[in-house]
Amino acid sequence: MPAPIALTSLDDRRNRAARDAARRRISWPANLAPETVEFESQGHLLILGSELDARRAAATLIDRLPGIALLVTERSSAEDDPALEQIWQATAALPCHTAANADALRLEGYLGRFLATLALDGESVNLAQATLGRPRFDQVLDLGARPHLTLELPPPGYLAVRWGSAEADQALETLAASVGVFEAPRHxxxxxxxxxxxxxxxxxxxxxxxxxxxxxxxxxxxxxxxxxxxxxxxxxxxxxxxxxxxxxxxxxRLPHPAPLEGYLAGLLGAYGEAGGEHPVVRFVSEARRRCEAAEPAGHVLDIELEELGAAGLDHWLSALAAGAAEVRLQRDAETPPTLQQQLEAQAVQARELLSALGHRPERLAWLSIEDDGSARDALPREAALIARPRAEPAGGKRERLNATLDWLAAQGAPSGESHALPAGAPFGAIEVDTERCTLCQGCVALCPTPALSGGDDTTPRLAFREADCIQCGLCAAGCPEQAIRLAPGFLAAPERCETRVIKEEPAFACIRCGKPFATASTIASIQRKLADHPYFAGEARARLEMCEDCRVQDVWQELARDPERQLKV
Missing domain, CATH: 3.30.70.3270 (Alpha-Beta Plaits)
Structure with missing residues (x-):
C-alpha cells in the first residue's frame, strides 16, 4: 500500500488558490442558446381524490383559475371541518364525476395537454370535453392516497400531494402560477x-x-x-x-458529453499548472451542492451537474485519465431510484475495468447522502496517474471511451485476462459455433458498430473486434443458424483492440461460369434445406451450385427446350 498522503493548512490554501485559478481559466461548457420546447397552459385543472379534499383544493383555487373539474376516486374521511358548508357552497357549481375504480381513468399528456379518459357504462368519455367543454386539461392535481401516475418523474403539470401537507400548499401556488406560455430546454x-x-x-x-x-x-x-x-x-x-x-x-445537451470531457481535462491541467496537488474530482448535482454549507477542501474539484446522470462511466474514467487521483460520486436524495440504480451498475462496471487494467478500483467511490464533508474532503490514498496529453476529444462516445481505456491500460498493469461482467454491460465478445456458421454475413449487416466485419467475394470471412462490441444482441437475434451467443466481459489485453478472424473459407465458384458467389458451407446448408423442394428436383438441383445469373439462364434454356413447360410457369 502507498504511504498516506498528508497536507498542511498551507498546502490546502495553495490547492484552493490553484482551484480558483483553474476555474477562472477554464470555461464550463454551457450551451448559451439551448434549443427549447414550449408549454402553453390556460390553467384548466382536473382534481383527483376524495370529494372532500378535492373540494377543499378547488375552493382555494376557484377564483384563480378559469376552470376546475373534480373526479372522485376514493371515499372521503369522516373528518369534521368547520368550514365544510362554506366549501360546499363555493364549489357546488363545479362539475364532479365519480370513477368506479382507479382503472376507470386513463391519464396521459403534460402541462397544457392532459387527456383524461373515463370509462363509463362501457364507453370512453373525454372528461375535459364532458366537464369543461374543451379537449384537454392543462393541469392535474392528484390528492389520492395512491397517485394515479406512479412515475418517479411525473410529467410537468401533474402534481401528486396529500391534502394538509406543506407540499399541498406549495402545489396550490404552483398550479395558480402555471398559466401562460413557458419554455424548457430540450435536454x-x-x-x-x-x-x-x-x-x-x-x-x-x-x-x-x-x-x-x-x-x-x-x-x-x-x-x-x-x-x-x-x-x-x-x-x-x-x-x-x-x-x-x-x-x-x-x-x-446540457452540457454536451464531448465538451464535458474536454472541460475535465482542461480543469485538471490548469489546476496542476497553478500548483495544485492530489486532485479529486467529485461529480455532484447542483441541488446537492446548494445544500452544502461548507466549501470543499482545496484539492476537491466539483463538477456540478443539473442531474447526476448527465455524466457516466466514460466521464468518470476520463477524469482519471486526465490526472485525477480519485473520482467521487455524490449520492443525492433527489436522484430518482431508477437513475441511481443505473449509475450504481455503471460504477460496478467501471471499478471492474479499473481492476482489470491494474488500478485500484477504490479510485472510483460513492459518497453517502449523510456525508458531513469528511469523506468528500478526504485526501486520496495515492498519487494521480500520469495525465494524458490534452487534446480535443475526437470521435463518438465509444471511440473516446476506448481511447481512455487504452491510456489507463498504458499507465497500469493489465491482467491479460477476460474479466466477467454482468449481463447487460456494453462490453464483451461473441461466441460463434463455427460448425454451424455459414458465413452468410447476416450478422455483419446487422451490427450497428464496426465490431463485426466480413471478407470479399474471393475470401469470405467473419472477423470481430471486441473493443467495438456493445452487446446489443442483434447479431445473435439475426443469425439464421443460431450460431452466435453473447459473452459479456472485458478483455484486459491488447487483443481487445485487434480484429481477429473467427471463421474463413474459400468462396464457392459457380459450376457454369466460375464466378465466386457464396461459401461452401452456405451452399451445403441451402442444399439441405431445399432437398425436397420441387423446383430443385432432379437435374435442377445443380442450380443450387450456380450463381444468380447462371441460374436464371438455366431456367430459360429449359423452357426453350420444352415450350409446354411455359404453360406451367
Whole structure:
C-alpha cells in the first residue's frame, strides 16, 4: 500500500488558490442558446381524490383559475371541518364525476395537454370535453392516497400531494402560477444512425427505455423498422438515457458529453499548472451542492451537474485519465431510484475495468447522502496517474471511451485476462459455433458498430473486434443458424483492440461460369434445406451450385427446350 498522503493548512490554501485559478481559466461548457420546447397552459385543472379534499383544493383555487373539474376516486374521511358548508357552497357549481375504480381513468399528456379518459357504462368519455367543454386539461392535481401516475418523474403539470401537507400548499401556488406560455430546454438529442435498438425488424438494445424515470422514451414501430423517440415535453433531463446508451446515439445537451470531457481535462491541467496537488474530482448535482454549507477542501474539484446522470462511466474514467487521483460520486436524495440504480451498475462496471487494467478500483467511490464533508474532503490514498496529453476529444462516445481505456491500460498493469461482467454491460465478445456458421454475413449487416466485419467475394470471412462490441444482441437475434451467443466481459489485453478472424473459407465458384458467389458451407446448408423442394428436383438441383445469373439462364434454356413447360410457369 502507498504511504498516506498528508497536507498542511498551507498546502490546502495553495490547492484552493490553484482551484480558483483553474476555474477562472477554464470555461464550463454551457450551451448559451439551448434549443427549447414550449408549454402553453390556460390553467384548466382536473382534481383527483376524495370529494372532500378535492373540494377543499378547488375552493382555494376557484377564483384563480378559469376552470376546475373534480373526479372522485376514493371515499372521503369522516373528518369534521368547520368550514365544510362554506366549501360546499363555493364549489357546488363545479362539475364532479365519480370513477368506479382507479382503472376507470386513463391519464396521459403534460402541462397544457392532459387527456383524461373515463370509462363509463362501457364507453370512453373525454372528461375535459364532458366537464369543461374543451379537449384537454392543462393541469392535474392528484390528492389520492395512491397517485394515479406512479412515475418517479411525473410529467410537468401533474402534481401528486396529500391534502394538509406543506407540499399541498406549495402545489396550490404552483398550479395558480402555471398559466401562460413557458419554455424548457430540450435536454437530449437522438442520432438514429448510431442507434442499435432495432435492425431489419430484429430487436436489439433497450438500455435507454429501461432507465428513463420519466417514461419520456418510446419505441415507435414503422412499417419495417422501429426507432427510439423522445417526448421532449415529458423529459426532465435526468440523463440516464444518455449515460446508458453505449453508442452515443442519445446525447445529453446540457452540457454536451464531448465538451464535458474536454472541460475535465482542461480543469485538471490548469489546476496542476497553478500548483495544485492530489486532485479529486467529485461529480455532484447542483441541488446537492446548494445544500452544502461548507466549501470543499482545496484539492476537491466539483463538477456540478443539473442531474447526476448527465455524466457516466466514460466521464468518470476520463477524469482519471486526465490526472485525477480519485473520482467521487455524490449520492443525492433527489436522484430518482431508477437513475441511481443505473449509475450504481455503471460504477460496478467501471471499478471492474479499473481492476482489470491494474488500478485500484477504490479510485472510483460513492459518497453517502449523510456525508458531513469528511469523506468528500478526504485526501486520496495515492498519487494521480500520469495525465494524458490534452487534446480535443475526437470521435463518438465509444471511440473516446476506448481511447481512455487504452491510456489507463498504458499507465497500469493489465491482467491479460477476460474479466466477467454482468449481463447487460456494453462490453464483451461473441461466441460463434463455427460448425454451424455459414458465413452468410447476416450478422455483419446487422451490427450497428464496426465490431463485426466480413471478407470479399474471393475470401469470405467473419472477423470481430471486441473493443467495438456493445452487446446489443442483434447479431445473435439475426443469425439464421443460431450460431452466435453473447459473452459479456472485458478483455484486459491488447487483443481487445485487434480484429481477429473467427471463421474463413474459400468462396464457392459457380459450376457454369466460375464466378465466386457464396461459401461452401452456405451452399451445403441451402442444399439441405431445399432437398425436397420441387423446383430443385432432379437435374435442377445443380442450380443450387450456380450463381444468380447462371441460374436464371438455366431456367430459360429449359423452357426453350420444352415450350409446354411455359404453360406451367
Amino acid at each position: 437530449v438529442q437522438i442520432n438514429a444512425d448510431l442507434c442499435a435498438h432495432q435492425r431489419s425488424g430484429l430487436p436489439g438494445c433497450t438500455r435507454c427505455l429501461e432507465t428513463c424515470p420519466a417514461d419520456a422514451l418510446a419505441s415507435r414501430q414503422g412499417r419495417v423498422e422501429a426507432w427510439i423517440e423522445v417526448d421532449p415535453h415529458r423529459c426532465h433531463g435526468a440523463g440516464s438515457c444518455a449515460s446508458a446508451c453505449p453508442t452515443g446515439a442519445i446525447e445529453y
